[in-house]
Amino acid sequence: AQSVTQPDIHITVSEGASLELRCNYSYGATPYLFWYVQSPGQGLQLLLKYFSGDTLVQGIKGFEAEFKRSQSSFNLRKPSVHWSDAAEYFCAVGTSGTYKYIFGTGTRLKVLA
Amino acid sequence: EPEVTQTPSHQVTQMGQEVILRCVPISNHLYFYWYRQILGQKVEFLVSFYNNEISEKSEIFDDQFSVERPDGSNFTLKIRSTKLEDSAMYFCASSEDWDKNIQYFGAGTRLSVL
Numbered sequence: 444a445q446s447v448t449q450p451d452i453h454i455t456v457s458e459g460a461s462l463e464l465r466c467n468y469s470y471g472a473t474p475y476l477f478w479y480v481q482s483p484g485q486g487l488q489l490l491l492k493y494f495s496g497d498t499l500v501q502g503i504k505g506f507e508a509e510f511k512r513s514q515s516s517f518n519l520r521k522p523s524v525h526w527s528d529a530a531e532y533f534c535a536v537g538t539s540g541t542y543k544y545i546f547g548t549g550t551r552l553k554v555l556a
Numbered sequence: 557e558p559e560v561t562q563t564p565s566h567q568v569t570q571m572g573q574e575v576i577l578r579c580v581p582i583s584n585h586l587y588f589y590w591y592r593q594i595l596g597q598k599v600e601f602l603v604s605f606y607n608n609e610i611s612e613k614s615e616i617f618d619d620q621f622s623v624e625r626p627d628g629s630n631f632t633l634k635i636r637s638t639k640l641e642d643s644a645m646y647f648c649a650s651s652e653d654w655d656k657n658i659q660y661f662g663a664g665t666r667l668s669v670l
Contacts (some may be wrong), residue, residue, distance in 0.1 A: 475657065477658075479661070484663065485663055486559075486560065486562075486647070486661045486662045486663035486664060487599075487647065487649075487661035488661075489658065489660065492658060533599060535599075537657055537659075541612065542587065542589065542601075542604035542606075542611055542612045542657065543589075543601035543604065543612060543614070544591075544599075544601060544659060545601070546591075546598050546599040546600070547598065548597070548598050549598075549599075
């Protein structure tokens with residue numbers, strides 16, 4: 444069955460520290476991969492996407508993610524976290540031939556001053 | 557920047573009542589979606605809609621749910637007879653095309669069924 448796993452429910456980092464949020468997927472077809480961020484009271488904002496080509500993709504707000512087919516992973520990274528990055532982060536998978544996204548359970552990021 | 561707008565932000569209803577959740581997708585988008593997120597659980601796909609008909613739906617989207625595009629701008633989700641377990645955050649999304657299918661989401665409507 445198709446699935447997306449975000450192993451970390453909560454992550455706490457200090458401001459200025461680096462960040463990596465994990466995402467693993469199980470999908471038979473070639474996946475389209477997305478990271479969304481949800482701040483309190485806000486919608487799901489698209490951070491970045493991967494369809495094909497270069498496996499390292501750049502997104503907004505200084506985020507990047509790397510697609511590793513051999514590990515079925517699409518981890519999100521940021522070299523230096525800002526307090527405003529505190530939010531919930533969702534990994535999602537789509538594929539050609541279907542309209543739906545499958546989401547992970549989300550990782551809630553807390554940033555310490 | 558264009559955005560998906562959802563109203564109301566919070567809806568409280570009694571069990572058994574009908575509710576309509578409203579969404580205004582991005583204006584040049586052609587594909588529309590509803591997802592829901594029960595508190596503490598994953599965001600789950602409900603339905604996609606294109607060219608005035610449902611293109612895909614999940615097993616959650618049973619006969620008590622319906623979707624409609626009543627005019628050129630609104631996209632609605634109706635729940636005919638709400639149950640306690642329908643309490644969730646409902647997200648509307650839209651996309652410009654189907655192939656790469658980059659979906660843009662609204663802020664959500666929190667539905668509380670009492």
